[in-house]
Amino acid sequence: MTENNNLTIKELIKVDKELLENVSILIENQDSQSILNLLADLHPADVAEILNHLNLEDATFIFNLLDNETASEVVVHLDDNFRSDILGELNSEKISDIVDELDSDDAVDIMGDLPEEVAEEVLSKIDKEDSEEFKELMKYPEDSAGGIMSSDFVYVHKDSTIKDAIREVRKNAEEFEHIYQVYVIDDAGRLLGFVQLKLLLIKPLKTKVNTIMSEDLIFVSPTADQEEVARIMEKYDLVSLPVVDENRIMLGRITIDDIVDVINEEATEDIQKIAGLSEEQEPNYSVFRISRIRLPWLAMALVLEFFNAILLSSYENIIEQFYIATFFIPIVMAMGGSSGTQAAIVMVRSLSSGEIWFKHSLSRLIKEFGVALLNGLACSVVLLLGVTVFFPGNKVTFEFGIFLSAALLTVMVTATMLGATIPLIFKKFKTDPAIATGPFVTTANDILGLIIYFSLITIYLAGR
């Protein structure tokens, strides 16, 4: 092997940086041959990374230069939205040539993103057996077990020997990228167990597979949510998970490398919701597109916070006669917001990791109440001290300090309970609980916090 093949982390990153600039120059000069030479030494994932950093026109130009096999290896590594854009620039002929080279789960993924008429054209152009298989797989929602499973799995009948199993592996070794297990089925095609690949190497050839197969079967139905699938594969440390129908007939299998993508996707989605982003922002997006991703939540926050302006104006008399109250608006808002967000995020994570069952949600809420009370008290005491030290004299009386601290405590407890409860309610009504972590709850807490604060101020002023 030559030294050039020795990729290390450092070199990998360097290659990307330099290449992106070199590629841009070569594209400007329309120097196709040099581009191909330059890309030839790269891993398809690196080629995809370069494309992901180019604009649509340049990326499509390069993509069209690639032969079908390379294109199929590159296409699976492209960013999802950008992949649809690039494929939108190709004719159905080229797409079907690429799809022909793909594993069934990747092929279905890509066709799912195509406009319906293009997908049909593509299907009509590929091998009939493949297209039947793809049509079957395309029935399942994209984020279900059926949507991410591959129908490329090796199986044998329960009466087969190790020798038969090895023959099956040999038959499919080239076409199926990942073979970790050989599945064992009965006469009716029902899944009975599996044999780890390493066992095929160490047991005598005449051994019956059903004497060495593992029967600790964990499987899912094709309608299971991909997040559920990820949780099961993580929990049980599986590299491969069979998908079966209601009669336990095996339909496909999901491999861990696809689940890595799911886990990332889900984590990214959760974080997007916290940030109030309507979709993932990718490096080649224009200013306008990024603006569109962020604006919906900003606009919603603006409208909700406008209520706060109206709310405050309704307390006009209080503010006019006791403007000192306004000094502490930021504290009340920020502390309510922070404690509410903490509770919401922790609750959403617990729900999505399956830690909380509804039976236990009440005891969990009681715990949240205890936490809110403790932290609220701690912050109230600090605030009272702070007010006494920094706002001495007759401007902020000790009596007002007590009211202020009480308001902070009330706001923090209310906000925490709101933050912890809303995800549970969303879950109950089959809405994604993660929405509760976003600006929606924060602004709701702002409004609630100010109402509580000014109500207490009203009481204070009335009693003065």
Next chain:
Amino acid sequence: MTENNNLTIKELIKVDKELLENVSILIENQDSQSILNLLADLHPADVAEILNHLNLEDATFIFNLLDNETASEVVVHLDDNFRSDILGELNSEKISDIVDELDSDDAVDIMGDLPEEVAEEVLSKIDKEDSEEFKELMKYPEDSAGGIMSSDFVYVHKDSTIKDAIREVRKNAEEFEHIYQVYVIDDAGRLLGFVQLKLLLIKPLKTKVNTIMSEDLIFVSPTADQEEVARIMEKYDLVSLPVVDENRIMLGRITIDDIVDVINEEATEDIQKIAGLSEEQEPNYSVFRISRIRLPWLAMALVLEFFNAILLSSYENIIEQFYIATFFIPIVMAMGGSSGTQAAIVMVRSLSSGEIWFKHSLSRLIKEFGVALLNGLACSVVLLLGVTVFFPGNKVTFEFGIFLSAALLTVMVTATMLGATIPLIFKKFKTDPAIATGPFVTTANDILGLIIYFSLITIYLAGR
């Protein structure tokens, strides 16, 4: 196989719910035999889940009932912090029996969590060869490639045949849980390539491994950060990644199931930082422990927001003569906070996925500026309209509306740029950029926002 073995998702979740209650009753009655019978049918990961939901005393009680093999299978699935707590209750004899049964990476993980003197006692009690190996592995930081790698890998010399490779697999098949590849080394022990397990099944026994090995080697050094390792394995769709020293001598290998844990850990950490949590909150934590996790950031936010109270009091004269200005404090704070958080979170995600290189950070910041300008303008126009409609007449003049909108635009642009820049600065100074997504930047933006707002109000009032 009996029907009882057919785990499906639904049944799995049901089992957990019922079991937890049954187990609690059995613990109360100290009915050890029934507990063991009940746990015998469960997957070790499910036993661990039950323990994770119990308090320390009950969990330790059950853990002590398990035989060493089961205990070793359960211990790897326990929540990290809780595992340390449970092991803290055991003597070094029992711990070394458990460690003896573990894969080297898991063993090292667990020993890393033990107090130093306990870890040494454990090491002195296990097999000498193993303890040397563990000591070697324990040198690496827990979150480095060396810290997560396992030394359980199969390798052969480059002049070996397939037959030799199969013999090596056979020798280690029982001890090594995951075997996906056989690594090929030269006379000096340097890594040359690898052979996929399926190839051992389909090629003639006399074939030399160096004629069929894959030379597209991707490897990392033991000091590489685990996040870097995860990124590489994801990007190149690897199930197994070799770790080599500076002479390319193979030290160990990292498997994808460990990386799944890393990805989850990192996503959880990112989200924790956004929420301002000092560590992950686990289901069995007490109210006091949860309070301790959340309080540091709340206290910090309180102190920072207290500056805002002092700041507002310094604008006392303005507020007194023009209290209408205070109506819009919530809008200014919330919009600055939201746009700053959006920018910070997007930047942190881009940095951690390796999308942004420093060379490109300037063009990225220019883009952020464009986005902030667009969204700021959109929100300003809406605010101006809202103020005109809802605050008509002489109370809020159109002129003040213009100043208010200008303040909103300035605050949103400043907050966005602050949110986008701080992660880059943190990264530059080798601090975790994700800290920038937490309450720290939000409160910094609150302060900055109010300063900008009241500065513009001052100008407005001066010109009136």
